[in-house]
Amino acid sequence: xxxxxxxxxxxxxxxxxxxxxxxxxxxxxxxxxxxxxxxxxxxxxxxxxxxxxxxxxxxxxxxxxxxxxxxxxxxxxxxxxxxxxxxxxxxxxxxxxxxxxxxxxxxxxxxxxxxxxxxxxxxxxxxxxxxxxxxxxxxxxxxxxxxxxxxxxxxxxxxxxxxxxxxxxxxxxxxxxxxxxxxxxxxxxxxxxxxxxxxxxxxxxxxxxxxxxxxxxxxxxxxxxxxxxxxxxxxxxxxxxxxxxxxxxxxxxxxxxxxxxxxxxxxxxxxxxxxxxxxxxxxxxxxxxxxxxxxxxxxxxxxxxxxxxxxxxxxxxxxxxxxxxxxxxxxxxxxxxxxxxxxxxxxxxxxxxxxxxxxxxxxxxxxxxxxxxxxxxxxxxxxxxxxxxxxxxxxxxxxxxxxxxxxxxxxxxxxxxxxxxxxxxxxxxxxxxxxxxxxxxxxxxxxxxxxxxxxxxxxxxxxxxxxxxxxxxxxxxxxxxxxxxxxxxxxxxxxxxxxx
Amino acid sequence: xxxxxxxxxxxxxxxxxxxxxxxxxxxxxxxxxxxxxxxxxxxxxxxxxxxxxxxxxxxxxxxxxxxxxxxxxxxxxxxxxxxxxxxxxxxxxxxxxxxxxxxxxxxxxxxxxxxxxxxxxxxxxxxxxxxxxxxxxxxxxxxxxxxxxxxxxxxxxxxxxxxxxxxxxxxxxxxxxxxxxxxxxxxxxxxxxxxxxxxxxxxxxxxxxxxxxxxxxxxxxxxxxxxxxxxxxxxxxxxxxxxxxxxxxxxxxxxxxxxxxxxxxxxxxxxxxxxxxxxxxxxxxxxxxxxxxxxxxxxxxxxxxxxxxxxxxxxxxxxxxxxxxxxxxxxxxxxxxxxxxxxxxxxxxxxxxxxxx
Numbered sequence: 001x002x003x004x005x006x007x008x009x010x011x012x013x014x015x016x017x018x019x020x021x022x023x024x025x026x027x028x029x030x031x032x033x034x035x036x037x038x039x040x041x042x043x044x045x046x047x048x049x050x051x052x053x054x055x056x057x058x059x060x061x062x063x064x065x066x067x068x069x070x071x072x073x074x075x076x077x078x079x080x081x082x083x084x085x086x087x088x089x090x091x092x093x094x095x096x097x098x099x100x101x102x103x104x105x106x107x108x109x110x111x112x113x114x115x116x117x118x119x120x121x122x123x124x125x126x127x128x129x130x131x132x133x134x135x136x137x138x139x140x141x142x143x144x145x146x147x148x149x150x151x152x153x154x155x156x157x158x159x160x161x162x163x164x165x166x167x168x169x170x171x172x173x174x175x176x177x178x179x180x181x182x183x184x185x186x187x188x189x190x191x192x193x194x195x196x197x198x199x200x201x202x203x204x205x206x207x208x209x210x211x212x213x214x215x216x217x218x219x220x221x222x223x224x225x226x227x228x229x230x231x232x233x234x235x236x237x238x239x240x241x242x243x244x245x246x247x248x249x250x251x252x253x254x255x256x257x258x259x260x261x262x263x264x265x266x267x268x269x270x271x272x273x274x275x276x277x278x279x280x281x282x283x284x285x286x287x288x289x290x291x292x293x294x295x296x297x298x299x300x301x302x303x304x305x306x307x308x309x310x311x312x313x314x315x316x317x318x319x320x321x322x323x324x325x326x327x328x329x330x331x332x333x334x335x336x337x338x339x340x341x342x343x344x345x346x347x348x349x350x351x352x353x354x355x356x357x358x359x360x361x362x363x364x365x366x367x368x369x370x371x372x373x374x375x376x377x378x379x380x381x382x383x384x385x386x387x388x389x390x391x392x393x394x395x396x397x398x399x400x401x402x403x404x405x406x407x408x409x410x411x412x413x414x415x416x417x418x419x420x421x422x423x424x425x426x427x428x429x430x431x432x433x434x435x436x437x438x439x440x441x442x443x444x445x446x447x448x449x450x451x452x453x454x455x456x457x458x459x460x461x462x463x464x465x466x467x468x469x470x471x472x473x474x475x476x477x478x479x480x481x482x483x484x485x486x487x488x489x490x491x492x493x494x495x496x497x498x499x500x
Numbered sequence: 501x502x503x504x505x506x507x508x509x510x511x512x513x514x515x516x517x518x519x520x521x522x523x524x525x526x527x528x529x530x531x532x533x534x535x536x537x538x539x540x541x542x543x544x545x546x547x548x549x550x551x552x553x554x555x556x557x558x559x560x561x562x563x564x565x566x567x568x569x570x571x572x573x574x575x576x577x578x579x580x581x582x583x584x585x586x587x588x589x590x591x592x593x594x595x596x597x598x599x600x601x602x603x604x605x606x607x608x609x610x611x612x613x614x615x616x617x618x619x620x621x622x623x624x625x626x627x628x629x630x631x632x633x634x635x636x637x638x639x640x641x642x643x644x645x646x647x648x649x650x651x652x653x654x655x656x657x658x659x660x661x662x663x664x665x666x667x668x669x670x671x672x673x674x675x676x677x678x679x680x681x682x683x684x685x686x687x688x689x690x691x692x693x694x695x696x697x698x699x700x701x702x703x704x705x706x707x708x709x710x711x712x713x714x715x716x717x718x719x720x721x722x723x724x725x726x727x728x729x730x731x732x733x734x735x736x737x738x739x740x741x742x743x744x745x746x747x748x749x750x751x752x753x754x755x756x757x758x759x760x761x762x763x764x765x766x767x768x769x770x771x772x773x774x775x776x777x778x779x780x781x782x783x784x785x786x787x788x789x790x791x792x793x794x795x796x797x798x799x800x801x802x803x804x805x806x807x808x809x810x811x812x813x814x815x816x817x818x819x820x821x822x823x824x825x826x827x828x829x830x831x832x833x834x835x836x837x838x839x840x841x842x843x844x845x846x847x848x849x850x851x852x853x854x855x856x857x
Contacts, residue, residue: 303738323740333738341734347727355728356739358721368719 004053006039013039014050015210021155021203026177026187028201030194031231032288032456036210037190041157044188045077046070057155076148077157080164082140084132090115090143091128097147111150118146121183122176137265138169145176156180157188162196163290164265174200192288194227194495206230224497225488232458232491251279252315253419253450254300254331259309261295268307269295271474277419277450282441284465285454285476288494292474293454294336297423300452301333302326327356330418334408334425338401342408345397349389350378352396353411381410385436402433409437413444420444423454438464458490472496520798522845523791526838527805533833534826543822551820552812562811564698568769570807571706572597572761576785577792577799578713579757585717585794586750587730588642592635592653593758594782595660600631600759601766602664605773606672608685608766619689624763631759632752634660639751643744649751657782665775674772681774691768702764707800709757714796726750758782784810787835806831 001019005012014036021027029037042048044055046067055062057073064070070077084093091112098106112128119126124142132140141161148156158177162170177187177200189201197204198221206213206227213230221227254277261270269292277283287293298304300311302321311318313329326333335342343352354374357363364370378392385406389399396404405425412420422441426434441464445451455461461468468485470478470493478493480486492498517524535545556562576593583590604627611619638652669680691700717723729736729746736743761781770777788806792798809827817824 302740323738327740335738337734340732341738344728344731344735346731351724354724355735358724359739364721367721369721369724371719 001040001044002054002056004040004043004050004055006036006043006048006050012210014043017053017207017210017212019205019212020215021186021188023154023186024181024184025202026181026189026200028197028204029188029190029207030192030197030204030227031207032192035207035231037207038159039210040207041077041159041188041190044070044155045075045157071151071153074152074154075157076151076153076155078141078144078148078159078161080159080161082144084140084143084147086133087131089129089131090126090135090146093132093143094128094147094150097151114150115146118149122146122179124172124176136169137164137267138166138172141165141169141173142176145180149180154184155186155188157190159190160192160290161189162191162193164267166267170196192231192495194224194492194497197221197227198224208233224492228488228491228495228497231495232487253277253279253313254452255312255315256296256300257310257312259296259299259311260307261292261299261304262307263292263295269474270299272309273471273475275469275476277452279450280445280448281466282445282451282453282464284461284468285452285471286458286461286468286490286494287454287456287471289456291471293471294423295474296471297333297335297421297452297454300326301331301335301421303333324359327360330416332412332417332420334412334420334422336423336427338404338408339396343396343404346395348393348395349382349387349399349407350374350392352407353378353381355411357411357414381407381414385410402429405429405433405437409440413440413449416447417444417449419450419452421452421454424456425453426460427456434460458487458494462487462490470494519793522838522841523793523798523802525841526791526834529837529841530830530834533837534830537826537829538822541822543820548816548820548822551816552809554812555815555819556808556812560697562815565811565815566804566807567703568698568700569810570803571703571768572765572779572781573785573788573806574706574800574803575709575761575764576758576781577788577803578710578796579754579761580785580789581792581794581796581799582713582717582723582726583750583754584789585723585730586726586746587733588747588750589650590635590638590653590751590754591650591786592638592656592660592782593754593785594779595653595657596631596634596755596758597762597779597782598660598664599634600627600629600755601762601770602667602672602682602773603627603630604759604763604766605682605685608689609683611686613686613688616688616690616692619686620691620767623685623689623767624760627763627766628756628760631762632756634759635751635755636748639748639755642751643747661778664773668773668775679774682772684772685767689767690771691764693768700768702768705764706761709760710796710800717796722749784831787831787838791834791838 001017004014004017004019006014017036017040019040029041031037039048043050044064046064046069049065055064057075062073064073085096088096091108094111094115095105095108115126115128119142126139126142126146132143135143145156161173165173177189181187181202191197201218201221203215203217204221205215208231216227256273256275259270259273260268263269271292273292273296285293295304299306299321302323302325306321311321318325339345344355350371354369358369375392381387382389382392387399387403387406389403396407399407409425426437429437441451441453453461453464462485466482468480468490469476470490472493473496478490480490531549535549538545538548556566576597580590580593604623607626608619608623611622634656635653638649638656641647641652642649668682672682673680674683691702693700717726725741725746728739729741729743733743765779766773784806788802789799792802809830813822813824813827816822
């Protein structure tokens with residue numbers, strides 16, 4: 001791939017990226033969230049078309065206009081969310097993949113045989129007649145790989161394949177990948193975990209902010225320091241808020257002990273986590289997306305049940321946290337999922353503002369909703385936060401993304417909360433709105449609220465936090481005070497380097 | 501939904517017609533499509549529609565009949581509205597009404613001749629309770645196990661139809677009558693009427709219930725919570741709403757309304773139940789609520805319109821021989837057109853928005 005450029009409205013996802021992978025190698029594609037890894041590979045797989053640039057496969061200049069073209073060229077991609085029909089058997093799924101665009105249906109028994117043979121050559125076995133839904137996630141992933149192989153792919157792209165696997169399954173997958181490479185296949189392995197790159201990849205290409213930083217060979221990879229610098233850049237953010245006069249007290253607001261929380265797939269996403277939030281501090285959680293941050297936030301907000309461990313609020317153990325209990329304790333939750341969870345698009349501003357507080361007897365102490373009161377509140381919030389809207393009865397879906405987020409933040413900051421859990425509070429917002437929300441957070445912390453700030457953006461975490469905790473694989477792997485928060489040290493922990 | 505800001509009358513008109521556009525298109529379109537069907541059957545459409553509206557609205561007999569037909573339709577519809585607003589697709593109003601009616605019937609003859617102010621409310625409430633009880637199994641299955649309520653409620657309709665057939669022909673049969681039917685309710689349980697006409701108190705009750713549902717949905721916390729649940733179950737979880745309880749409550753309200761509607765029909769019109777009785781109210785109320793766009797105010801005129809067509813085609817059938825099935829074709833086309841214009845409208849809105857941003 002030469003000089004690939006791809007822009008989306010408002011974002012340059014790839015800029016003049018050159019990428020080269022050889023036969024028989026496992027090639028890592030490394031970078032932060034939003035570095036442009038997935039975009040680049042989606043271009044190769046035919047899902048996006050590049051604005052500029054050329055693609056060469058097997059020495060030939062090709063034009064990939066659709067996934068079908070990519071399949072014909074022997075390019076196959078395994079997504080994080082598999083493209084398998086869960087109610088069908090392994091065999092049927094493979095049949096589906098190979099019978100597209102043809103009236104001739106191959107003999108089932110022949111394909112079944114082929115599945116078993118392919119599996120065997122990769123060092124495992126699989127029952128072609130098993131229903132996909134009954135298989136474990138790791139097995140489903142293998143089915144995806146087999147499907148792609150039987151379709152005749154020589155270039156196999158795996159998009160963060162380990163994020164959903166247990167450690168045992170990961171080493172199994174690596175074994176499969178090594179065998180494939182030995183057979184001459186090209187494996188492109190998208191990841192943001194350094195240890196995995198070092199464990200399996202023959203070469204690695206690093207992307208940062210849509211551009212290629214460089215490609216390293218196995219020998220060159222030995223220096224983790226160099227990779228970290230390549231991923232995160234060497235420039236240290238200087239932009240930081242002044243340390244607030246109020247030196248954060250030692251009185252703890254929230255404590256999590258040995259917290260274990262499952263994700264939607266039933267895997268322990270938060271796995272024995274310990275964390276303390278003090279009064280009036282902004283505690284930043286740095287980490288790469290998918291290391292259990294979402295599950296942690298939801299567990300602390302009472303939205304997601306905890307599997308084991310305990311949560312203490314001001315020293316009192318909470319038997320069974322639920323959203324209503326946490327709300328009444330003064331815990332507010334700015335969810336990452338603004339539209340649909342945090343706000344309801346078909347509801348107007350007033351209705352969205354009282355989404356939670358209508359149940360609060362201090363706010364409304366009757367069966368009825370005093371809409372005029374809500375409307376006044378909405379008017380006040382609209383002018384205070386400078387939300388661009390026609391009025392309190394403007395429907396949320398007519399607001400821009402920045403105004404929606406202001407509305408959500410405004411609602412959660414109302415009535416001087418004790419603790420605000422903010423998950424990706426400025427993700428995808430313009431600079432002006434981002435800065436506005438940052439100022440609001442600092443202001444709120446100065447008023448004595450604690451803020452647990454979870455963000456994929458390390459710069460944001462460093463800018464706002466009094467303390468920074470690094471989350472990796474469902475655990476806090478390091479805590480830094482504001483004074484000695486070193487970007488490189490944090491970056492290393494974020495990608496799991498130096499953690500035993 | 502309600503605009504609580506001071507808008508100019510013309511703006512108000514535009515903003516209030518816009519959301520009703522697909523409903524208006526559906527109604528007008530089905531009238532046009534209906535006239536094609538009529539013309540193909542060799543009937544002058546203008547004459548047919550004139551007859552329908554004239555017979556249903558311009559004669560004393562017709563207008564009475566229209567109001568009487570509207571009553572169970574309106575009550576069932578506002579009950580379903582609560583359910584649909586909460587994102588629960590109860591298709592079983594028909595069965596809930598049948599069971600409610602039969603139970604009200606049994607209560608209505610077995611309590612003996614109590615005075616009207618005592619027995620009538622008891623019979624009506626009995627209908628509501630039985631209707632709600634019939635809605636309870638799907639409610640619990642949905643709330644606790646997540647079993648799809650469309651299937652359970654729809655299938656329970658057939659169970660209800662056959663169950664009451666069995667009961668009427670068997671244990672509850674009035675042995676004094678030649679044809680299978682139940683014992684009639686006692687005279688004192690008859691719904692009072694006004695000035696010797698057939699206009700009965702139940703018609704007023706229907707409007708009172710519609711007003712109560714409007715109040716519930718617009719002004720109460722419970723109604724607000726139903727709407728949150730219906731718009732986004734994720735948001736409901738995020739807010740920490742008691743989701744199971746809300747689901748069961750919505751079923752109870754709509755099942756209760758259907759049973760109550762049946763009990764009104766029983767005390768005002770039928771007095772007893774025969775196995776041939778298969779009212780369509782529970783089924784017709786479903787498209788009605790959709791075309792009303794789940795708006796508790798719009799349900800009222802639409803119930804009247806549906807009743808006009810039901811009564812008008814019935815009379816037309818008797819006088820001119822136009823098959824009574826015309827109404828089913830008509831309602832079918834209306835629902836189809838509504839669905840299409842909804843999709844088209846949504847598609848256009850999205851296109852405009854994409855172009856604008």
